[in-house]
Amino acid sequence: MYGIKKISELIGVSPITLRAWENRYGVIKPTRTEGGTRIYTQENLEDLKWVLKEKENNKVSIRQAMIALNKIKNQKNKHELSILNDISYVQLTHDIYDALVHYNTSHASKLIHTALSTCDYEKVFHHVFVPILHKVGEQWHKAELSVAQEHFISHYLQRKILHFFEDNPIGKQPIKALAICPSKELHNIGLLLFSLFLRKRGVDVIYVGENTPKDNISSIIKINHIKLVCFSITLDDHIIYLEDFIKEIEKQQNQPDYIIGGHAVKHLPEKYQDHILSGKLEDWEKWFESIHLDK
Structure with missing residues (x-):
C-alpha cells in the first residue's frame, strides 16, 4: 500500500x-x-x-493511454466474471441436485429463486437445469436413482420452466410454431425449453408436447398457419414415428419448415441433417438469426 x-x-x-x-x-x-x-x-x-x-x-496522450487501459481492465473483468459464473453454475447444479434427490423442495426452490433473481432465466435453465437432468438420467441408468426420484426431479424442474412459458408475452402479430414429440416419445423438457426460447423471441408456440398422435396434425398446421414445426426425439426406436410426422408435413400445400432436436438426432438418416439442431443455447441463437420464418 x-x-x-x-x-x-x-x-x-x-x-x-x-x-x-x-x-x-x-x-x-x-x-x-x-x-x-x-x-x-x-x-x-x-x-x-x-x-x-x-x-x-x-x-499517445495520457487520455488515450487511459482509454486503452480501461478496455484491457474491462475485458479482464468480463473474463473473470465468466469464470466465476461457470464455477457458480457448477456449484448451483450440485446443490440443487442434492436437495432434490432428498426431496427437499424448500431448499431447492430457495436456490433457484436466488439464481433467477440475479441471472437470465435462459442461462439458469441451460447451465443448471439441463446438467441436472443429464445427471439424473445417468444416475438412473446406473440404478443409483429410483424411478420415483427421476420422475420427481424431472417434473419439479418442468413446472419451474412452465411458469416462465405461460408468463412470456408474444407479439401482436406473431409467427406461429408447433412443438410436438412424436408418438411414443415421452421426454419433452428439451422441447419445452426450445418452445420457451422461441416465445421469448416473439414466436407464438402451440405446445402440444409428448406422445403426440399423428392424427389431426394437418388440420392444426392449416388452421393456425404454422410456419415451423419443432420435434424432439430422444430414443432411436421412435425415429420411425418421426418420419411419419415429417411425411405428413410434406403433404401440406404451404409446407412449413421443421427442426429436430433430442439425443436420437445423431442416428437420423442423412436427408434430415439440415433440420437438426443441437441442445446448446448458443447454437439456437445462431440458428434463429439465420432463419426467415416470416417469409
Missing part, C-alpha cells in the same frame, strides 16, 4: 496531477481511509507505470 506522496516519488508524477487523472479519467482509483487519505495498491502502481510507458513508447 502506498500513499499519494510515495506513488508520486515512484513514478515521477506530482500529487496534483495524480488527483487530476483520478477525477478526469476514473480508471485508476485509489481506496480511501475513513479520514479521506488516498491509498494506492500495487495494482494501481503497475497501472500507472503502464500508462506512462504506453505514452512514452507509443507516443
Whole structure:
C-alpha cells in the first residue's frame, strides 16, 4: 500500500496531477481511509507505470493511454466474471441436485429463486437445469436413482420452466410454431425449453408436447398457419414415428419448415441433417438469426 506522496516519488508524477487523472479519467482509483487519505495498491502502481510507458513508447496522450487501459481492465473483468459464473453454475447444479434427490423442495426452490433473481432465466435453465437432468438420467441408468426420484426431479424442474412459458408475452402479430414429440416419445423438457426460447423471441408456440398422435396434425398446421414445426426425439426406436410426422408435413400445400432436436438426432438418416439442431443455447441463437420464418 502506498500513499499519494510515495506513488508520486515512484513514478515521477506530482500529487496534483495524480488527483487530476483520478477525477478526469476514473480508471485508476485509489481506496480511501475513513479520514479521506488516498491509498494506492500495487495494482494501481503497475497501472500507472503502464500508462506512462504506453505514452512514452507509443507516443499517445495520457487520455488515450487511459482509454486503452480501461478496455484491457474491462475485458479482464468480463473474463473473470465468466469464470466465476461457470464455477457458480457448477456449484448451483450440485446443490440443487442434492436437495432434490432428498426431496427437499424448500431448499431447492430457495436456490433457484436466488439464481433467477440475479441471472437470465435462459442461462439458469441451460447451465443448471439441463446438467441436472443429464445427471439424473445417468444416475438412473446406473440404478443409483429410483424411478420415483427421476420422475420427481424431472417434473419439479418442468413446472419451474412452465411458469416462465405461460408468463412470456408474444407479439401482436406473431409467427406461429408447433412443438410436438412424436408418438411414443415421452421426454419433452428439451422441447419445452426450445418452445420457451422461441416465445421469448416473439414466436407464438402451440405446445402440444409428448406422445403426440399423428392424427389431426394437418388440420392444426392449416388452421393456425404454422410456419415451423419443432420435434424432439430422444430414443432411436421412435425415429420411425418421426418420419411419419415429417411425411405428413410434406403433404401440406404451404409446407412449413421443421427442426429436430433430442439425443436420437445423431442416428437420423442423412436427408434430415439440415433440420437438426443441437441442445446448446448458443447454437439456437445462431440458428434463429439465420432463419426467415416470416417469409
